[in-house]
Amino acid sequence: MASARNLAGESKVGLRDEEKAKQEDSPTGKRAKFERFPLSRWEFTAALGVFLVFSTGLFCIYRTMPAAEYRQLKLPRTISDLRQLKEHLATYASDHPAQFILGYCSTYIFMQTFMIPGTIFMSLLAGALFGVVRGLFLVVFNATAGASSCFFLSKLIGRPLVTWLWPDKLRFFQAEIAKRREKLLNYMLFLRITPTLPNLFINLASPIVDIPFHVFFCATLLGLIPASYITVRVSFLWSFVGY
Numbered sequence: 201m202a203s204a205r206n207l208a209g210e211s212k213v214g215l216r217d218e219e220k221a222k223q224e225d226s227p228t229g230k231r232a233k234f235e236r237f238p239l240s241r242w243e244f245t246a247a248l249g250v251f252l253v254f255s256t257g258l259f260c261i262y263r264t265m266p267a268a269e270y271r272q273l274k275l276p277r278t279i280s281d282l283r284q285l286k287e288h289l290a291t292y293a294s295d296h297p298a299q300f301i302l303g304y305c306s307t308y309i310f311m312q313t314f315m316i317p318g319t320i321f322m323s324l325l326a327g328a329l330f331g332v333v334r335g336l337f338l339v340v341f342n343a344t345a346g347a348s349s350c351f352f353l354s355k356l357i358g359r360p361l362v363t364w365l366w367p368d369k370l371r372f373f374q375a376e377i378a379k380r381r382e383k384l385l386n387y388m389l390f391l392r393i394t395p396t397l398p399n400l401f402i403n404l405a406s407p408i409v410d411i412p413f414h415v416f417f418c419a420t421l422l423g424l425i426p427a428s429y430i431t432v433r434v435s436f437l438w439s440f441v442g443y
Contacts, residue, residue, distance in 0.1 A: 238364035243357040250353060254310055261306050265299045286328050286439065293329055305342050312346020313353060315400055319343070323428060327435030335432040336425070343428065344421045347403045351416055355407035362404050369401060374409045385415050392423020 239247065293300040308322045322342075326335035354362070362370055380387040388411065391397050406416050 238360040239357060240360075243360065247353070247357050250356075251314060254313065258306050258310050261303055265303055266296050286325070289325070290329055301338070305338065305345075308338075308342035309346040309349060312343060313349035315350065315403075319346075320431070323431045324435040324438075327432035328439040332429075332432055332436050335436065336429055339428045339432055340421065340424055343424050344417065347399070347420050348413075348417060350403040351407055351413065354404040358404050359408050362401075362408055366401060366405070369397070370405055370408065373397065373401075373405050377409045377411065384411065385419055388415055388419030389423050392419050393426060 289300075304322070304326075308319060310316070311319050311322065323335075323339045326338045329335070330338060376387070377384070388402075388406075391402055392399070407413075
């Protein structure tokens with residue numbers, strides 16, 4: 201009797217598991233699983249708090265900067281508009297160099313920390329306004345500082361988000377890191393120089409797979425130099441081309 205009851209119970213459990221699997225595999229189940237927000241209430245509150253702190257700091261920096269003709273700061277739609285914007289910013293940077301660099305660095309780090317698209321245009325702007333040497337220094341410094349901020353932000357709340365967005369890529373990255381623990385800096389440099397994995401994913405996933413911060417920092421600082429140099433050099437040469 202006992203064995204019959206056990207078999208009946210196991211069969212019921214098996215049926216329930218099969219039904220649950222079918223529901224998850226159905227379009228409705230997949231949609232519900234995908235739409236489920238990965239962050240808990242505490243994690244979402246922490247992320248929002250960090251974002252508000254950074255936003256407030258950036259707003260205060262902008263408030264202390266000298267006034268400018270904001271009507272000229274419009275989104276460029278043609279090459280002529282882009283050149284006019286560059287000339288206007290060059291004049292402002294020449295009149296107020298310290299304030300402009302502070303605003304530029306703050307904006308770059310803010311965008312890099314919160315993964316806001318557009319840092320490539322900030323890098324191009326650095327070469328056009330500051331030249332190759334100073335532009336390269338600013339781009340590498342800001343990109344490294346922003347990536348480091350993103351690293352610590354992900355260490356705080358990033359695990360559920362990365363697991364939700366890139367589960368397969370995260371498992372691949374974790375396996376590769378486990379195989380290369382003894383030469384981790386070399387592997388991280390390889391990832392930064394080559395397009396094997398996106399920089400956004402590397403910034404977010406590194407603390408999750410237990411990459412030490414000093415390895416992450418050194419690989420980011422050195423690995424971003426080649427691509428940054430090309431970007432700054434191109435924008436510097438572009439600034440001398442007449443249209």
